[in-house]
Amino acid sequence: MESFDARPVLPHMRLDELLAELQLRLQAVLATRDRTHALLEAVMAVGGNLELEIVLRQIVEAAVTLVNARYGALGIIGEGGRLAEFVPIGVNEAEIDRIDHWPEGQGLLGELITNPRTLRLPEIGEHPRSYGFPDGHPPMHSFLGVPVRIRGEVYGNLYLTEKQGGGQFDEEDEALLVALAAAAGVAIENARLYEEARKQQGWLQAGAEVTQRLLSGASTAQVLNLITQQALDISGADLVTLALPESSRRYLVVEHASGYGASEAVGLVAPAATSLAGTVMGTGEPKILQDFASDPRVSEAGRQHMPLGPTVLVPLGVPGNVRGVLAAGRQRGRMPLAPAAVEMVTTFAAQAGIALELAEHRRDNERFAVYEDRDRIARDLHDLVIQRLYATGMSLEGTAALLPDSEVADRVGKAVEALDDTIKQIRSAIFALHSRGPSDRPRLRSQVLDVVDEMTSPLGFAPSLRLAGALDEVPAEVGEHLLSALREALSNAVRHANASRVEVSIEAGRALSLVVTDNGSGLRSAPHRSGLANLEERAAKLTGTMRVGPAAGGGTQLEWQVPLTRAS
Numbered sequence: 001m002e003s004f005d006a007r008p009v010l011p012h013m014r015l016d017e018l019l020a021e022l023q024l025r026l027q028a029v030l031a032t033r034d035r036t037h038a039l040l041e042a043v044m045a046v047g048g049n050l051e052l053e054i055v056l057r058q059i060v061e062a063a064v065t066l067v068n069a070r071y072g073a074l075g076i077i078g079e080g081g082r083l084a085e086f087v088p089i090g091v092n093e094a095e096i097d098r099i100d101h102w103p104e105g106q107g108l109l110g111e112l113i114t115n116p117r118t119l120r121l122p123e124i125g126e127h128p129r130s131y132g133f134p135d136g137h138p139p140m141h142s143f144l145g146v147p148v149r150i151r152g153e154v155y156g157n158l159y160l161t162e163k164q165g166g167g168q169f170d171e172e173d174e175a176l177l178v179a180l181a182a183a184a185g186v187a188i189e190n191a192r193l194y195e196e197a198r199k200q201q202g203w204l205q206a207g208a209e210v211t212q213r214l215l216s217g218a219s220t221a222q223v224l225n226l227i228t229q230q231a232l233d234i235s236g237a238d239l240v241t242l243a244l245p246e247s248s249r250r251y252l253v254v255e256h257a258s259g260y261g262a263s264e265a266v267g268l269v270a271p272a273a274t275s276l277a278g279t280v281m282g283t284g285e286p287k288i289l290q291d292f293a294s295d296p297r298v299s300e301a302g303r304q305h306m307p308l309g310p311t312v313l314v315p316l317g318v319p320g321n322v323r324g325v326l327a328a329g330r331q332r333g334r335m336p337l338a339p340a341a342v343e344m345v346t347t348f349a350a351q352a353g354i355a356l357e358l359a360e361h362r363r364d365n366e367r368f369a370v371y372e373d374r375d376r377i378a379r380d381l382h383d384l385v386i387q388r389l390y391a392t393g394m395s396l397e398g399t400a401a402l403l404p405d406s407e408v409a410d411r412v413g414k415a416v417e418a419l420d421d422t423i424k425q426i427r428s429a430i431f432a433l434h435s436r437g438p439s440d441r442p443r444l445r446s447q448v449l450d451v452v453d454e455m456t457s458p459l460g461f462a463p464s465l466r467l468a469g470a471l472d473e474v475p476a477e478v479g480e481h482l483l484s485a486l487r488e489a490l491s492n493a494v495r496h497a498n499a500s501r502v503e504v505s506i507e508a509g510r511a512l513s514l515v516v517t518d519n520g521s522g523l524r525s526a527p528h529r530s531g532l533a534n535l536e537e538r539a540a541k542l543t544g545t546m547r548v549g550p551a552a553g554g555g556t557q558l559e560w561q562v563p564l565t566r567a568s
Helices: 009-046 052-067 093-098 107-114 171-215 220-235 276-283 300-305 339-402 406-434 444-459 476-497 530-541
Strands: 069-077 083-089 119-121 143-150 153-163 239-245 251-259 268-271 287-289 308-318 321-331 464-469 502-508 511-518 545-550 556-563
Touching (some): 052 069, 052 171, 107 153, 153 171, 171 339, 220 239, 220 251, 220 321, 220 339, 251 276, 251 321, 268 276, 268 300, 276 287, 276 321, 300 464, 321 339, 444 464, 444 502, 476 511, 476 530, 476 556, 530 556
Parallel strands (some): 464 502
Antiparallel strands (some): 069 083, 069 153, 119 143, 143 153, 239 251, 239 321, 251 268, 287 308, 308 321, 511 556, 545 556
């Protein structure tokens, strides 16, 4: 008898298919569960911190992990529909440095700003608004963008590119990112409110401390240093400088600076008539620059020695009573200061200017009170003491004429002469008490500026100028030699250098140093060295030195230096 397997083949195959499908569905459920857990963890992560900068970065990191993207970024929309801040993930510092410029909200990124809705693309370059990438930007293909809303208003956009493994973002990725964006909006709002409250408190404390220091008698220089340091700490800037007008108000001099490159910035001089700082000083209106180091409205010295990118210049004080210009900037390549920070810096500078005015009025009142006391003392000396001494002297002279003893009469006469001398000394003291002003000798800083003004016309351009240290405390004799050396050095640049740029740096510390650098034709073996010999003679007379040599990058550099400790 033949034997055969009675079990049907078809049902067995159908069962295998069903089991395989069930397994696939279980895997899909598990994957969905895992991604849901990942979404919950991401929401917990972005909502567990109140530091806005940390929250923004955590949102992008969570988004990149959630949809398995290589690159991610959060673009925050500012005024005019442009990106005010950009938080990237997936690119290192070296790659960022190679990128020509930060995204500005144009092209495809601008599409999300103009039409704030989810955008998913298999290829970025195929979208009609894709303009391509700036030089140095890494290549990107797949794209997923989702708006982040706060109270119904679009705060920014999440951008994800380059799905790992070379695939495309799918509907599930889109749904997860939309859910994360909703949670991110809440987290950003909480962090933003917390940061604004904290910064507002910081600015209020800073303003109160400035006022308290000024009204308690602290020196103005100490308070101005405090203003720049506080503005640096609270604004998030890399460098804060404070430029003050010199006595004639023709120039602004950076007297105080805090942060990156502060030592290079102190002493820089800008002409009030033609520089942007002078414009802010004159109008009392703040100015915002996208790139400080390349803006032609900035003085040449500022562009060379302050390599800043986005910068804000605000008046110290209120319009009509501006006492200086506060500049807060970030290094080139960084995002600008947030609008809220700019507003706070402006308000802080205005309040600091008012506090300076109040302190100045208080010092004036104290000075007037001292002058009134001196006038009263002088009046009493004149009306009471001198008159009584004079009357006593007259009485003694009359008595001496009646004395029979000539020796006694001589002694009385000498006493009268002593009274006359005393009266003369008291009159001198009265004159000194009535004296008000300081010495009439011009300040050395102003004299240096006069020499630079004098040589601007022969040069055909204004030299870049940096003045540092206590120049006005330099002894008069040393100051005269410095002025002569400066005039001679600039004259040499006019006669021999054929330069288009001259930099002058003068610094007073333990020594007084003058450095004049030009980009001219360099050293020549000219037969006439009387000017240089004169400079050497002046330096030697003050036990100093003078050196002339080639400048870095071409041209000539003259260094003239004399000690101050011996002379003072």
